[in-house]
Every structure is written in structure tokens, then in C-alpha cells.
Amino acid sequence: MEDLKRIKIKELMDAPVVGKKVNVKGWVRTFRSNRFIAINDGSTINNMQAVVDFEAMDEQLLKRVTTGACVSVTGELKESLGKGQTVEVIVESLEILGDADPEKYPLQPKKHSLEFLREIAHLRVRTNTFSAIYRVRHAMIFAVHNFFNQKGFYNVHTPIITGSDAEGAGEMFRVTTLDLTNPPKNEDGTINNKEDFFGKETNLTVSGQLEGETAAMGMSEIYTFGPTFRAENSNTSRHLAEFWMIEPEMAFYDINDNMDLAEEFVKYLVKYALENCKDDLEFLNQRALDEEKGKPQNERSSMSLLERLQFVADNEFERVTYTEAIDILKNSKPNKKKKFQYLIEEWGADLQSEHERFLVEKHFEKPVILYNYPKDIKAFYMRQNNDDKTVAAMDVLFPGIGEIIGGSQREERYDVLKARVDELGIPEKDLWWYLDLRKFGSAPHSGFGLGFERLILFVTGMGNIRDVIPFPRTPDNAEF
């Protein structure tokens, strides 16, 4: 084979130079008519068609061109005679880089269930659906940094191993180097954590917020984007034990500034996807439509994926206080007809997902930001409002997904925060540095957390969060 530099399929398709000799490497999707090899290299959802003259080629070599095999083809780029593509490579030389035994290779040129593909997560990236999802995921990662960079926010790496167990966002994964079969003990029989690597009990982070706040109290506007770990025994299509979270934290922002930023942020991401992931979103749009064909009419969504994304980009989110939401729910049909599993009786009740869904999907039919929640159902660090009953918390709720963002204005008044910490019995030794922020140059500030995979669920139209991260970690599953 001639020594020709490999070119990506995306490059060839974006700017095809007909008549040029090119080398393409990738994985065989199908080999039709003993003549047409559909090659995909992951640079785009589109395949490059390579045309071989089977009468002039080694039959044994062509036999090895099977679904899943990795090949390198070299030849002239020509306008395609067929209809499905504009250009194709007329193969002069063909090399098999890696065989794939068709009797054993699990992917076939046919539709596979998502459940089956989850079991072969190391190979599912070779399907249109998953490569499309991962390309969109990449675009969203890029867009997150782009958005904040343009706005003058600084990215901060908060620790993944944390020594404070006061974050209160959920069950934590223990990090230890102690010998679990024979751990060092104190005289009273408890484990002696002083012997552990850090000389104390440590865990994987459940949120970078508290550390993020320290950064905001010196750099004004920061954001984190990192892995987050929750050892909750959650078995749903919206929860992962290991996920990625974006947490901006802004000095001098009140709850309204916070909601403005959250809305602007999500809209930016959705618009970015619409503008930069056209091919992939069109494929995912069609995939979702095909999937819905199998569903009864009343379970189908009123808008297609692309329409939904455009709708979110174009329309104001509805902003409703908790108190207003309770009124709406109390007087709603399902509440009066006792259709809710949990009926709304009075102010103070925690909203269940059936209530959130009603507000978002039935009542307003658009994304909703709920804010000013009762303080008793929210975290200790949220700023108490003047009514003495509510805190300046806000949740952004999305159709089909529920809470995509949770945030608040933070309590910046030392006395108020200290009283709340004491009231809840949170040990001050874990939070002394957090309280210090309120002692020295405190400032009103706000922030929120966006669950990255939940955003990807929305943007790709997928239904299960295990399909929008390459290797999902969930209870009882850490395969791969």
C-alpha cells in the first residue's frame, strides 16, 4: 500500500475533492452486493461508501470484509453513481486492519435493543445511536466551557476526595487504604481512622459546591465541572452513582440573577446543539420518532425532539413560587379527583414527581422554575427569606426528566447560617471553613448544579440515563 496520510470521513464529506486519491480507515458497517463497503470512523454519523471491483480483487480478502471489521482503503474519491451519498472511494487497495468473526461479533446490520447494547457497552459506540450520543455529549462539554468562558467565569477543580461529610447531598462512597479484613481499631472497638491514608475518614465528593463557594468569594464568578458520586440505592432511569455535574457559583448574584443565568445557560446549550450537531440530532430525532410509533397515541409526545429543542430555545421558562405552585396543584383536576397518589392538602408538603410532571407537562407545557421553597424541605445553606418560612431555592424542571437544575441563593449572614447549622446538629468541626466565609468579607451569592447526563437525556431524546454516559455506574453494576 502506498504511504498516504489517512483522512477522516468527516473531512472528506465536508470538503470533498473529487479526483483526489485518499486513504480512509474505519469499521465496516455493511458490505453490500459484494461491491459496496459502508465504512464509519466515528468522525461523523455518515458512512463513506467504498466501492470494490470484486472481479479484480482477491476473493479471500473480500471474505474478511465483514460487519465490525476494521479496514483501510485507498483509492480515488469520485462522485457517487448511487443515490445515498454524494461521493465514494473507488478502491485501489484494501487492507484488513482487524478481523471480526461474523459468527461471534454481536452487532449486526439491524436494530438492536438498548438493553442488549448496554450489556456490550464496549462495542455500542460502534452504533449510529451511541456514536451520535457521544458526539453530542462532547459538543455539550465544549459548549459548557465556552459559555462560562465567554461570560468571564473561571473553571475551578474542586476535590474529588473530600474530608467533610457535611455536604448533605446524599450517601457517600468511602475512600480508604485500610485493610478491610483487619482494620485498626480503637479501644472501644470502633475503626481507628487516624491510621487511614488521610488520618481521617474520607469519601468521594457528592458536590463541589461548598469548595466552589470559597472560590467565588475571591474570584467572583466560577464554575466546576467534574465527576460526582452518590451511593444512593437509586434504581431509576434518571440516576447514576457516578455522574458529571456543573456547578457555577457567583458572588453578588441574588436568586433572580441565579434563575436568569440558569435559563440563559440551558438555552445556550440547546442552541449550541441545534447549530453544531445537526446530523446527529436529525438521526436521533428520527430514532425517537420510530420508537414512538410503537407506543399508544396518548403516550406519544406532542413535539418531536427537534421541535422540543427549538421550543426550549425560543420560549421563556415559567417562573413560579412554591406557594403559587401549591395553589395551582390544590385546585388542579387530578388533585380534586384524587388522581394524585399524594394529594396536596396544605402548604409545606414536598412536591412529588407526579406534581412536578403535572406542572411542567400538563399545566404550563414548558420548562418551569420553581423557587422560594419551605425551608424545612431544603438544605441548610440556602438563604432564608424575610417571611421566615421559605428559602431562596430554585429548581428548573424539564419535561420527561424532572429536576435538571437545583440551586439557591446561599445564606451569607453568619448568625443566620450558624443558627441553622446548630439547629440541624451539623458538627461545626466539618464546616468551620465554610462558616469562615461568612466571617470574613461575606457577600450575597448564589449558585446551582446542573446534572450533565440529565441535560444529555433532554438534548438527545434518550429515555434512560445509562445510555448517555459511556460506562454507567449504578447499584450492582460496575461492569467495564
Place this chain on the structure above:
RNA sequence: UCCCCCUUAGCUCAGUUGGUUAGAGCGGCUGACUGUUAAUCAGUAGGUCCUUGGUUCGAGCCCAAGAGGGGGAGCCA
């Protein structure tokens, strides 16, 4: 953690009231054809009916326990 559903060929699924040799489509293989688009046509192979135990003359089908998967709830992002 709780509730519900599922597990039959490589994949997606059918399998009647408990009855003789468990089926289809797709995929694989063999051959034909050759400008195809998940190519087409013909033929063909392929089964621990999730596991264990039980009921029965007889279990893919009934019962119990377990494993795996899915949907929903809670928790949350």
C-alpha cells in the same frame, strides 16, 4: 429500599387448556445475482426454554426460592 412486569436460537419475539419432534423474522453460513443503501432471491445450520427445587403419568407453560433485566416510587442532579 419498596411496588409491578419480563427472561424461549446470536438479536427481536410467538408458543393454545400442562401433552408427542419448541417456531417465525432478522443475523450467520452455502449458493445465485451484481450500482447497492439494514441489497435481493434460494437453501441451510443453530436451543441448558435464566438457575435450583417442587407438583404431575407428563412442565417452556403450574408452585417456591434465587439470579439477571426493565418500568414506576422514594432520594436527588
